[in-house]
Amino acid sequence: MYSLQNISVSYGTTIALRPVSMEVEPGKTLVLIGPSGSGKSTLLRVMAGLVTPEGVLAFGGAPVTDWQRVRRRIGYVIQDGGLFPHLTARENILLMSRELGLDNAARVEELAALTHLQQDQLDRYPAELSGGQRQRVGIVRALMLDPDVLLLDEPLSALDPVIRAGLADELKNIIGTLKKTAVLVTHSLSEARFFSDRLVLMRGGAVVQEGSYADFEARPADPFVTEFIDAERKL
Numbered sequence: 001m002y003s004l005q006n007i008s009v010s011y012g013t014t015i016a017l018r019p020v021s022m023e024v025e026p027g028k029t030l031v032l033i034g035p036s037g038s039g040k041s042t043l044l045r046v047m048a049g050l051v052t053p054e055g056v057l058a059f060g061g062a063p064v065t066d067w068q069r070v071r072r073r074i075g076y077v078i079q080d081g082g083l084f085p086h087l088t089a090r091e092n093i094l095l096m097s098r099e100l101g102l103d104n105a106a107r108v109e110e111l112a113a114l115t116h117l118q119q120d121q122l123d124r125y126p127a128e129l130s131g132g133q134r135q136r137v138g139i140v141r142a143l144m145l146d147p148d149v150l151l152l153d154e155p156l157s158a159l160d161p162v163i164r165a166g167l168a169d170e171l172k173n174i175i176g177t178l179k180k181t182a183v184l185v186t187h188s189l190s191e192a193r194f195f196s197d198r199l200v201l202m203r204g205g206a207v208v209q210e211g212s213y214a215d216f217e218a219r220p221a222d223p224f225v226t227e228f229i230d231a232e233r234k235l
Ligand SMILES: Nc1ncnc2c1ncn2[C@@H]1O[C@H](COP(=O)(O)OP(=O)(O)OP(=O)(O)O)[C@@H](O)[C@H]1O
Pocket: 011, 014, 015, 016, 034, 035, 036, 037, 038, 039, 040, 041, 042, 043, 187
């Protein structure tokens, strides 16, 4: 779905991504994991077309030249939903559809059912919803235009453990049922293990190891991989 060749990003004098190359396979879930500041969100923002990198980024087999067209095929979810506070949940969800002149009212109902959002919750403002409900609204909004790809930046990190476990199940089901390609950023190794077909561990803007969770355990490419796994286990 994505092919990245020597993608790098600097913010002024800060190097956020060193040349990174990777593939994101269609229909699979890739998880980006690594310590704070390692470049995970920057890489996701590059895939969302929100940051322009050096290097070559291809989507669906061709280098991206028209982000307008590509962005419609991508749903982007950030921590706490990233909702507009002055719009109700339903208005947030329908914003893009209205801009494009699409009547998607029925799809809201379908997706609300899939994410266990209730009617009265859809008519509330974000401040009147719990963190888990806001996150669900963010997920429904991202799914409205039926994107091929879901980009998820720490979608579960603001939630209490019970809600987090429930939403993790729902999200995994949604990704599987709707056959989406997903790229998910997390700090949590257990989340990474739960969601990933493939894992990418980053440090200092570079990829340390890429593979399955089993590869990371059985064949760590660098002492940092073992250190990272052990540190997470202790918690
Ligand atoms: N808009 C920005 N302006 C300047 N520097 C930035 C900006 N965004 C990120 N950075 C820097 O780029 C580097 C990578 O940041 P990024 O947010 O991609 O890391 P991350 O792995 O997602 O971190 P976290 O897990 O804490 O969210 C960091 O050094 C960060 O301080």
